[in-house]
Amino acid sequence: MTRETRIGLAAGSGAYLIWGLLPLYLKLLTGVPAADVLAHRVLWSVLIVGVLMAALAGWPRLRAALAQPRLLALLFASAIAIACNWLIYTTAILGGHVLDASLGYFINPLINVLFGVAFLHEQLGRLQWLAVACALAGVLVLTVALGQLPLVALGVATSFAVYGLIRKQAPVDAATGLFIETLMLAPFALLWLATRPDGPLAWPAPMLMLLALSGLITAAPLMLFSVAARRLKLTTLGLMQYFTPSVVMLQAVFLFGEVLDTPRILAFCLIWLGLALYTVSLSRAAVAPAPHTR
Numbered sequence: 001m002t003r004e005t006r007i008g009l010a011a012g013s014g015a016y017l018i019w020g021l022l023p024l025y026l027k028l029l030t031g032v033p034a035a036d037v038l039a040h041r042v043l044w045s046v047l048i049v050g051v052l053m054a055a056l057a058g059w060p061r062l063r064a065a066l067a068q069p070r071l072l073a074l075l076f077a078s079a080i081a082i083a084c085n086w087l088i089y090t091t092a093i094l095g096g097h098v099l100d101a102s103l104g105y106f107i108n109p110l111i112n113v114l115f116g117v118a119f120l121h122e123q124l125g126r127l128q129w130l131a132v133a134c135a136l137a138g139v140l141v142l143t144v145a146l147g148q149l150p151l152v153a154l155g156v157a158t159s160f161a162v163y164g165l166i167r168k169q170a171p172v173d174a175a176t177g178l179f180i181e182t183l184m185l186a187p188f189a190l191l192w193l194a195t196r197p198d199g200p201l202a203w204p205a206p207m208l209m210l211l212a213l214s215g216l217i218t219a220a221p222l223m224l225f226s227v228a229a230r231r232l233k234l235t236t237l238g239l240m241q242y243f244t245p246s247v248v249m250l251q252a253v254f255l256f257g258e259v260l261d262t263p264r265i266l267a268f269c270l271i272w273l274g275l276a277l278y279t280v281s282l283s284r285a286a287v288a289p290a291p292h293t294r
Contacts, residue, residue, distance in 0.1 A: 004231045005231060005232065007227065007231055008227065008228045008230070008231030008232040008236075009228070009232065009236075011224040011225070011227035011228040011231070012224070012225065012227075012228030012232060012236075012237060012240050013240070013243075014220075014221070014224045015221040015222070015224035015225040015228060016221075016225075016240055016241065016243045016244045016247075017243070017247070018217065018220060018221040018224070019221050019244045020243060020244040020245075020246070020247030020248055021247065021251075022089075022093075022217065022248075023093045023098050023101070023248055023251050023252075023256075024251065024255075025210075025213070025214075025217060026090055026093040026094060027093065027094075027256070028210055029094070029207070029210060029211070030094060031207075032094075032203065032207065032211070034087055034090040034091040034094055035087065035192060036192075036193070036196065037090050037094075037211070037214070038083065038086050038087050038090060038189070039188075039189035039190075039192045039193050040189075040193075040211040040212070040214055041086060041211075041214040041215070041218055042083070042182050042185045042186055042188075042189040043182075043186055043189050043190070043193075043215075044211070044212050044213075044214050044215025044216075044218075045178065045182040045214070045215045045218045045219060046179070046182045046183055046186050046215075047215055048215035048216055048218070048219045049175060049178050049179040049182060049215075049219050050179060052175055052219060052223070053175055053176070053179055056175065058173075058175055058176055058179075061172075061173060061176045062176055062179065062180070065172050065176050065177075065180060066180070071170055071171065071172060072180070074166055074167075074169060074170040075170055075172070075177060075180045075181055075184065076184050077166050078163050078166040078167050078170060078177070078181060079180075079181035079182070079184045079185050081159055081160075081162040081163040081166060082159075082160075082163045082181060083185055084155075084159040085156065085159035085160045085163060088152065088155040088156050088159060089101055089104075089156055092104075092152045092156065096256070096258065097152050097258075098248060098249075098251060098252035098256050098258055099249060099252040099253070099258045099260065099264060100150060100152035100153045100156075101152060101153070101156055101248060102245045102246075102248040102249040102252060103142075103150065103153040103245070103249075103264075103267065103268065103271070104152065104153040104154065104155065104156025104157040104160075104245075105156060105157065105160070105244060105245035105248070106242070106245045106268070106271050106272070106275065107135055107138075107139070107153060107154070107157040107271060108156070108157040108160050108161055109241065109275065109278060110131060110132050110135040110271075110274055110275070110278065111157045111158055111161040112161050112164060112165075113128060113131070113132055113278065114132060115161050115162075115164075115165050119165060120165075120168075125281055127277050127278070127280060127281040127284075128277070128278060128281045130274075130277050131274040131275070131277040131278035131281065132274065133274070134270050134271065134273045134274030134277065135270070135271050135274040135275075137270045138266075138267040138268070138269075138270035138271040138274070139153075139154070139267070141263055141266050141267045141270065142263055142264065142267045144263075145263030145264075145267075146263070150267075173226070174222050174223065174225070174226040175219075175222075175223065175226070178218075178219065178222055228240075239279060242275060249268075
């Protein structure tokens with residue numbers, strides 16, 4: 001294992017661990033409306049990422065990005081998508097639906113596969129189609145058991161997949177992209193907090209400190225993930241990403257007292273089977289010999 005790989009594994013583990021423990025942080029904000037949490041997260045992220053940009057001498061990259069209208073349009077769309085994802089996820093955690101949020105991030109990789117086929121004209125092998133079918137079967141099981149679509153899980157998965165699809169087409173680094181996205185969302189966040197009955201700073205000082213921490217919690221794992229993505233194989237990152245929803249699921253059951261009933265167990269098993277098949281397909285693609293060229 002090379003030094004670069006060790007750095008990548010450490011950075012990736014840190015990113016996925018922070019994302020996995022996010023419900024613990026959000027539970028500390030119980031009593032704060034999810035929209036208020038989102039607004040604070042946006043504003044504090046602008047500040048934290050702005051400081052990071054200054055430390056990394058990122059202003060030339062920012063100026064170059066701001067001079068590209070198409071890129072700005074893509075980032076505005078991705079900002080809306082990630083805001084929706086943050087709002088759905090926060091609402092789910094604060095509302096006691098941590099298991100459903102976990103399920104959403106298990107489904108997300110397979111939604112990405114479908115988006116790749118539908119929008120990027122990517123081709124799937126038989127194993128990958130079978131993986132998608134398993135995930136759809138899991139969703140169907142929950143739909144029948146609950147009498148309705150698992151809207152929280154699908155909302156989390158789809159909003160993040162839309163975000164990933166847009167960002168895949170936006171030629172910008174992680175810090176610059178996040179700074180522009182949060183900067184675009186900042187006026188809406190300020191407007192929302194300004195209209196709150198008790199004002200934007202009405203919460204007690206300890207709660208305001210926790211809300212301010214949201215900026216660091218947003219920026220830190222993204223930067224760590226960026227470090228990991230440059231140093232690790234796609235298949236390695238693909239395997240590591242399942243760590244986050246696994247940690248979230250364990251918290252839901254053992255810390256927050258949510259019930260893992262039979263329909264959810266069956267749905268999770270089907271989706272895990274789909275993820276296993278998808279991972280095997282990625283591994284096969286990674287070790288397949290490159291075609292000869294002339």
